[in-house]
Amino acid sequence: MAHSPLEQFEINPIAPINIGGVDATFTNSSLMMVIVVALVTLFLTGGMRKSAMVPGRWQTMVELAYEFVAGMVKENVGNEGKPYFPFIFTLFMFILGANLLGMIPYSFTVTSHIIVTFALAAVVFLGVTFIGFIKHGLGFLKLFVPGGAPLWLLPLIVPIEVLSYLTRPISLSVRLFANMLAGHLMMKVFAGFIVSLGSIGIAGYFGAVLPFAFNIFMTGLEILVAFLQAYVFAILTCIYLNDAMHPSH
Template identity: 75%
Template sequence: MAHSPLEQFQIKPIAEFSIGGIDASFTNSSAWMVAVVVAITFFLVGGMRKAALVPGRWQAMVEVFYDFVAGMVKENVGREGKAYFPFIFTLFMFILGCNLAGMLPYSFTVTSHIIVNFGMAIVVFLGVTLIGFIKHGAGFLRLFAPSGVPVWLLPLLVVIEVISYCTRPISLSVRLFANMLAGHIMMKVFAGFIISMSAVGLAGYLGAVVPFTVNVLLTGLEILVACLQAYVFTILTCIYLNDAMHPSH
């Protein structure tokens, strides 16, 4: 167990307490969530402290994130999506922050825990469904019956559509979870190889160059995956939101 690659995912309580019967213990996971929020706040507020007409480097970076998410919302949801932009921006920054924080040595990856991802995914799912029904009432159900489909095919298709709709929160959360889990396990496994090989002797010491090289490359790949999965989570949220806004295909 000492060098298990799963050890990095352990939740370790820092201060155990509960509020109104709910376990609200402050753990390493909570600590990293707080750290990520602080870092994002520092990045955003610090970058905009001057709010100059001609942006400096820091402000330009903040604007790049803003433009990136705003473009995503505009392209996938349209102008009506503007009201949900702050939420989607928060979602993107939070997931990206947690993913990237997980790349720091000795850190903890908040998004490697399925429950955290599922928590966000279920909020997105319920929120989108609610928005759909509020905006279109029963008309939202048209989402499950695409136009231009033969009538005899409809019963089958509606069932399939409903199932695929209901699995959205699961696929959304599992995708991020699996990516984070697999990547971090792989990195830990190869790091373990380096340690155990270099303990053997000179030959092992030289041979450890191989897993070391692999780990360097994996680090690059994992940073890419961290960004990509934050993007995927966000853009799927946008697409689901678009379904709620415009249910007719």
């Protein structure tokens, strides 16, 4: 009868699919990913279907998203970042879509799974490292040697820089995952309080007002977090990309 607050994170298969030994079972998570892709596509193409010179509300939202991410890339990476803009825009919209869609009751939050966020972070990390070496060759390693540091400090600084570089995918993925996990967990726990207090009786009804009010507040906060975490993920990707473009900082 009582639902576990962790139940919302469970992955339930919908249709078992196996392609060449690879488990590609269609689950509730896969369904949400497909819905996110569909909704983001709808949002982007639907808003621009008129391509009006003077935009309406929907088109303004699409243009706002475009200019927001474009500004982020331009500010943090510069003009060299232009080729990577579509990727960062996709990243931002996908994470934002997944975060926001997860706020709908009974839905599933794709980004609350560490494997998903880690995969995205790993793609960013590997991509950025790859780009760094392609653009600068071994000169990319200058990233680990801060300019202006005294020579005798280098044996200390270089390992720290390397370590901080290597932990980037972990911090990037855990930040998003933990935020989503904690927020949804908290909301479910407090929702549980409402139900259990409500089942006590009249006194419980009044007591239940508190967790209910808290959940309303949490819903607003979580929507903010959904935007914030998508933004943080995208902007950190930009910053890492900037490091790859200009390693000697």
